[in-house]
Amino acid sequence: xxxxxxxxxxxxxxxxxxxxxxxxxxxxxxxxxxxxxxxxxxxxxxxxxxxxxxxxxxxxxxxxxxxxxxxxxxxxxxxxxxxxxxxxxxxxxxxxxxxxxxxxxxxxxxxxxxxxxxxxxxxxxxxxxxxxxxxxxxxxxxxxxxxxxxxxxxxxxxxxxxxxxxxxxxxxxxxxxxxxxxxxxxxxxxxxxxxxxxxxxxxxxxxxxxxxxxxxxxxxxxxxxxxxxxxxxxxxxxxxxxxxxxxxxxxxxxxxxxxxxxxxxxxxxxxxxxxxxxxxxxxxxxxxxxxxxxxxxxxxxxxxxxxxxxxxxxxxxxxxxxxxxxxxxxxxxxxxxxxxxxxxxxxxxxxxxxxxxxxxxxxxxxxxxxxxxxxxxxxxxxxxxxxxxxxxxxxxxxxxxxxxxxxxxxxxxxxxxxxxxxxxxxxxxxxxxxxxxxxxxxxxxxxxxxxxxxxxxxxxxxxxxxxxxxxxxxxxxxxxxxxxxxxxxxxxxxxxxxxxxxxxxxxxxxxxxxxxxxxxxxxxxxxxxxxxxxxxxxxxxxxxxxxxxxxxxxxxxxxxxxxxxxxxxxxxxxxxxxxxxxxxxxxxxxxxxxxxxxx
Amino acid sequence: xxxxxxxxxxxxxxxxxxxxxxxxxxxxxxxxxxxxxxxxxxxxxxxxxxxxxxxxxxxxxxxxxxxxxxxxxxxxxxxxxxxxxxxxxxxxxxxxxxxxxxxxxxxxxxxxxxxxxxxxxxxxxxxxxxxxxxxxxxxxxxxxxxxxxxxxxxxxxxxxxxxxxxxxxxxxxxxxxxxxxxxxxxxxxxxxxxxxxxxxxxxxxxxxxxxxxxxxxxxxxxxxxxxxxxxxxxxxxxxxxxxxxxxxxxxxxxxxxxxxxxxxxxxxxxxxxxxxxxxxxxxxxxxxxxxxxxxxxxxxxxxxxxxxxxxxxxxxxxxxxxxxxxxxxxxxxxxxxxxxxxxxxxxxxxxxxxxxxxxxxxxxxxxxxxxxxxxx
Numbered sequence: 001x002x003x004x005x006x007x008x009x010x011x012x013x014x015x016x017x018x019x020x021x022x023x024x025x026x027x028x029x030x031x032x033x034x035x036x037x038x039x040x041x042x043x044x045x046x047x048x049x050x051x052x053x054x055x056x057x058x059x060x061x062x063x064x065x066x067x068x069x070x071x072x073x074x075x076x077x078x079x080x081x082x083x084x085x086x087x088x089x090x091x092x093x094x095x096x097x098x099x100x101x102x103x104x105x106x107x108x109x110x111x112x113x114x115x116x117x118x119x120x121x122x123x124x125x126x127x128x129x130x131x132x133x134x135x136x137x138x139x140x141x142x143x144x145x146x147x148x149x150x151x152x153x154x155x156x157x158x159x160x161x162x163x164x165x166x167x168x169x170x171x172x173x174x175x176x177x178x179x180x181x182x183x184x185x186x187x188x189x190x191x192x193x194x195x196x197x198x199x200x201x202x203x204x205x206x207x208x209x210x211x212x213x214x215x216x217x218x219x220x221x222x223x224x225x226x227x228x229x230x231x232x233x234x235x236x237x238x239x240x241x242x243x244x245x246x247x248x249x250x251x252x253x254x255x256x257x258x259x260x261x262x263x264x265x266x267x268x269x270x271x272x273x274x275x276x277x278x279x280x281x282x283x284x285x286x287x288x289x290x291x292x293x294x295x296x297x298x299x300x301x302x303x304x305x306x307x308x309x310x311x312x313x314x315x316x317x318x319x320x321x322x323x324x325x326x327x328x329x330x331x332x333x334x335x336x337x338x339x340x341x342x343x344x345x346x347x348x349x350x351x352x353x354x355x356x357x358x359x360x361x362x363x364x365x366x367x368x369x370x371x372x373x374x375x376x377x378x379x380x381x382x383x384x385x386x387x388x389x390x391x392x393x394x395x396x397x398x399x400x401x402x403x404x405x406x407x408x409x410x411x412x413x414x415x416x417x418x419x420x421x422x423x424x425x426x427x428x429x430x431x432x433x434x435x436x437x438x439x440x441x442x443x444x445x446x447x448x449x450x451x452x453x454x455x456x457x458x459x460x461x462x463x464x465x466x467x468x469x470x471x472x473x474x475x476x477x478x479x480x481x482x483x484x485x486x487x488x489x490x491x492x493x494x495x496x497x498x499x500x501x502x503x504x505x506x507x508x509x510x511x512x513x514x515x516x517x518x519x520x521x522x523x524x525x526x527x528x529x530x531x532x533x534x535x536x537x538x539x540x541x542x543x544x545x546x547x548x549x550x551x552x553x554x555x556x557x558x559x560x561x562x563x564x565x566x567x568x569x570x571x572x573x574x575x576x577x578x579x580x581x582x583x584x585x586x587x588x589x590x591x592x593x594x595x596x597x598x599x
Numbered sequence: 600x601x602x603x604x605x606x607x608x609x610x611x612x613x614x615x616x617x618x619x620x621x622x623x624x625x626x627x628x629x630x631x632x633x634x635x636x637x638x639x640x641x642x643x644x645x646x647x648x649x650x651x652x653x654x655x656x657x658x659x660x661x662x663x664x665x666x667x668x669x670x671x672x673x674x675x676x677x678x679x680x681x682x683x684x685x686x687x688x689x690x691x692x693x694x695x696x697x698x699x700x701x702x703x704x705x706x707x708x709x710x711x712x713x714x715x716x717x718x719x720x721x722x723x724x725x726x727x728x729x730x731x732x733x734x735x736x737x738x739x740x741x742x743x744x745x746x747x748x749x750x751x752x753x754x755x756x757x758x759x760x761x762x763x764x765x766x767x768x769x770x771x772x773x774x775x776x777x778x779x780x781x782x783x784x785x786x787x788x789x790x791x792x793x794x795x796x797x798x799x800x801x802x803x804x805x806x807x808x809x810x811x812x813x814x815x816x817x818x819x820x821x822x823x824x825x826x827x828x829x830x831x832x833x834x835x836x837x838x839x840x841x842x843x844x845x846x847x848x849x850x851x852x853x854x855x856x857x858x859x860x861x862x863x864x865x866x867x868x869x870x871x872x873x874x875x876x877x878x879x880x881x882x883x884x885x886x887x888x889x890x891x892x893x894x895x896x897x898x899x900x901x902x903x904x905x906x907x908x909x910x911x912x913x914x915x916x917x918x919x920x921x922x923x924x925x926x927x928x929x930x931x932x933x934x935x936x937x938x939x940x941x942x943x944x945x946x947x948x949x950x951x952x953x954x955x956x957x958x959x960x961x962x963x964x965x966x967x968x969x970x971x972x973x974x975x
Contacts, residue, residue, distance in 0.1 A: 004919050524965055526947070549816035551968040552789055552836060559866040561607055561908050562873055562898065565975055568911060572972040
């Protein structure tokens, strides 16, 4: 197909603003799938994605559209992940496009993540078409939202489409606007191959399937290709496009979007952002913007039942096939036994992985409190990176500790500015700037320790602003902080899996709340259990789980033994969810207590 | 081969608030039909157990003493006709102090009942009212006197500790008064607030207050030490007997011996199989009349389940598990099978070994469920 009839575009939207439903309507309208084949929200194919209304993995679909000008166009929609954890993936998807639909909820207006992604799109010189969605809502105020888009982003909204994914209104207009405004792709089929990898997935039969946008050159089956960053080579067995199901084609040409499959076993070899070129006639240089994605948040995952250790390993390996950003390595905890230290892009990523392990692989897991990566400068001049509080050297060996900071942008109605600033201040934030989006809404920017964000900043931000605040953040470097290790002792013994690294000034408060929380979670046992929160050798909080006084069965009615046995079996079942830590039985949720403190 | 027989009398004048047993108030109209069905079942089952010698009979409930005085003697007569009762068979009956008189007790004694068990629960009227008992402390004392006069020399009295509003001092007083009556046997149970009982609702609604855990523990400690101090032998977690007058029928439950349950909701354990009858009175009578049986489909137990039961039942007795008997019963070595658990429980001070016996320690008795749960 002629390049002038190709349009590559993506959709930018905040969670819940209707990205997936708009995409569905576009697919439906152009007939890429018959009505019968349409599941609601085709592109979010994981159960979890559908439940949470978020996109975790990028997806793609090619639409065939005959426009009012009588010509048939090939529209490639690249659906992007919609969460701050996946900013880099979003940037690669954007780099594969020439245009973007900016979807904004007609009632809610612009949100922090929308803004962050719009800026990303502008960096990539994408043509942005504003779509004001949900105009069927009684509370819709499209004019206000248009004005906001003009004021805040500086976009001309004269080509904006008023739409409702729910009623289907505006969908044809969107397709026309794409044809009209999104530039046709550039590129030369005959130049050395440069194809951008924007995603990949693992297929049990085909191996790793790379999702690519061909910038220059052509990919055909039988070619030998090379990944320019990882230097891996492979033979192309299939090329194809997304309809949205994979469909083979004879070749992918400059300007086109599709997939490449070869004999690639390891998803780690197919990195998002890398450039594919041909071995025979390689490009002089890779496309710009590649970086290796590194985890920001780590936690320990342990099977409740130690016998599940191998099953956990197996499940993590399977998830990793489709998720190159998930890293893990074996780790041992004195309290929890054998498990894995896992690294994630962020909290949502961690949540998703954990939930998939439990749901899809039926694993019963204990998750330890998430940790960021600390840079620990030792007195001997060495710097070590720590992502597990247990690995922290003794205080005598530490000169100072640096922790990661993020630049956090919060968009909030101006009534809540004070609340946001108070919370950010309390979370050790440094105020950077405040800008007005319009008369009623502002962006507040703070530099905050990442550890505070993953602790409870977002939850508290949401609750203290009645859900109005939206947050976006990006790593902005490391800063020295006064950090200490807070340990928890149960019955006098330290429990490594409950240790956390906290700011010195917050240790006392955290210790108290944590001890109280644990008191509520640990069931009474035969003896009294002291719970102590300590920093170094100093006890900063103490609680006691009183002893269970006795545990005897009631009268046994007329020889009905089965009933008694069943009661005892129930008691035994309850015990299975406990982890024996020294002499104390600790329920699995205790290890998450550190996360879910509402102080 | 010996056999115990349990006979269920599901009638009560009033349902006690804590009770979740299969017993019913206001069903007096069914009594005759129930007795007919029961007598039918006795005659029918008797034919199946010709080779057995019945050495214990236990009338439980419900309240066996709510029936007219000739009811139990009729049942016993039927038992003698249909089964082979040993000359020295123990025949026990439960009684509510509010439903006995001299004539009934005399009739019972003459029919061969030689052990009587009174549900006294407490000697404090205010506590009795709190839990819906129909009798007073005075009636309890009188009933025991009457039983003595009728010739009973093996009397049990049930007490409950942990009752709403009960103090440690009140419990101590209850034990003292029970002992002063000179009875041979005392059963003391901790109150459990069972699901879907009147008591549960009362507790939920805050109408009654249960003793603190500490007080309840003090009550338990008092019962377990004091009764032993004055010569009652604790032969099971909740049961104490003087002069060797243990309840031989109840021991069968704990010693994995065979017993046959007759009447509604009655449970049986014969030749390694557990089975039970219809729980409701009406279903029992109807099925007995129409089908000649009221047996429920038995839930076949696995050998592992049976083994778990053997262990936790035997551990309820102070004698404990006779590991040689275990070996004979299941064809496996107890220590090989449960070595890890035994070691762990011994380290925690809950179990002890004494030659061929493994038994709960004093501490283990107190936390029995924790130990039992290891074996199921």
